[in-house]
Amino acid sequence: MKKIIVILGPTASGKTSLGIKLSKKLNGEIVSADAFQIYRHMDIGTAKPTLTERHQAVHHMIDIKDPKEKYSAYQFMLDSRAVIDKIINKGKKPIIVGGSGFFLQTLLGDRQLSTSDNPDVDPKASIDNRIYDAFLIGLDMRRDLLYQRIDQRVDQMIKNGLVDEAEKIVDIPGELPSKKAIGYREFVDYFYGNKTLSDTIDDIKKDSRHYAKRQMTFFRNQFKDIFWFDALELAKNEQKVYIELKNRNQL
Known part of the structure; x- marks a missing residue:
């Protein structure tokens, strides 16, 4: 092979x-x-x-x-x-x-x-x-070190312009896989005025940490x-x- x-x-x-x-x-x-x-x-x-x-x-x-x-x-x-x-x-x-x-x-x-x-x-x-x-x-x-790295990376993403990037993706009409990505989907309520930017950032960090945990569970269970x-x-x-x-x- x-x-x-x-x-x-x-x-x-x-x-x-x-x-x-x-x-x-x-x-x-x-x-x-x-x-x-x-x-x-x-x-x-x-x-x-x-x-x-x-x-x-x-x-x-x-x-x-x-x-x-x-x-x-x-x-x-x-x-x-x-x-x-x-x-x-x-x-x-x-x-x-x-x-x-x-x-x-x-x-x-x-x-x-x-x-x-x-x-x-x-x-x-x-x-x-x-x-x-x-x-x-x-x-x-x-895990605690990984979560710290995730939080720091999200903060850097915000500094790099994630809000503007996410707005362009969220504005695309229709139900699309791209709009379900972490780092984009959390902004929907923010752009509609239903959530603060601070809460949105916290949600991205939380979703990213949960995703990391699911990834590790998947890898350990599925790839022997x-x-x-x-x-x-x-x-x-x-x-x-x-x-x-x-x-x-x-x-």
């Missing part, structure tokens, strides 16, 4: 930074597995890699759809696998980076889908269905072969990852 590396973990755990480091070291290209970074104009609220970061490493599956468009896990599966094939054909290493567990399952083959409109073939995912030789790197962190690392230690020195990649014949 084709060899790929997957970096997963909760929001704000440092996946983007590690992905860039590995990409530089291993002559790789990054494939985003984020359900909302696929949308253009949703840069701040999705913590999308900055232009500077995207110059440091090639990123795929980012900014491929407008927020007014719908995009299914099935379509993501097809598109991301095609990108992986192109990366491998260039002689480079595919590095999958993201926290959207369901998207990751469809990409890897753990959860098999029939078509874009039909339900799952089997509601139970299994690594026995996997179509890649994948090394799964999980980023873990003490994750090799977990301490996120803060890897941020200082990623050498442990290279050792494990070599031991597992992934280099």
